Amino acid sequence: MAKRGDWVKIHAIVLRAEERSPHLPQDTKKVPLEMWVNGFLREDAKIGDEVQVSTLSGRIVSGTLVEVNPRYTHDFGDPIAELLKIGPNLKRILEEN
Numbered sequence: 570m571a572k573r574g575d576w577v578k579i580h581a582i583v584l585r586a587e588e589r590s591p592h593l594p595q596d597t598k599k600v601p602l603e604m605w606v607n608g609f610l611r612e613d614a615k616i617g618d619e620v621q622v623s624t625l626s627g628r629i630v631s632g633t634l635v636e637v638n639p640r641y642t643h644d645f646g647d648p649i650a651e652l653l654k655i656g657p658n659l660k661r662i663l664e665e666n
Contacts, residue, residue: 571637575610578639579622579632606630607639 571577584602591598608622608630620634 570613570615571610571634572613573610575637576607576639577610577620577622577634578605578607578636579620579630580605580635581630581632604632605635606632610634 581604582601583604586599586601589598589602606622606624608624608628611621611623611629614620614634616634616636618634619631621629621631623629
C-alpha cells in the first residue's frame with residue numbers, strides 16, 4: 570500500500586495506436602503513445618489503482634500506479650569511440666589556431 574505523499578511512478582496511455590498520426594513510421598504508429606511520470610501520490614493507493622500525482626514541477630497527472638520509490642535506471646548506452654575523440658581533437662584544433 571502506498572501512502573499519500575509517497576514518491577511513485579504512474580503509467581498512462583496518451584494515445585491509442587489508432588489515434589496516432591498517419592504520418593509516423595509504420596512501426597511507431599502500430600503502438601500506443603505511453604507516458605510514465607514520477608511524482609508525489611495525492612491519496613493512499615495500491616499498485617494498479619488509478620491515481621493522481623503532483624510532479625516536481627507542480628503539475629497534477631493521472632495514471633495507473635506502477636511503482637513506489639522508483640529508481641532512475643536509464644543511461645546513455647555504450648561509449649562511441651568516434652565521439653570520445655571529438656573533444657580532444659577539437660581542443661587541439663582550437664589551440665593550433
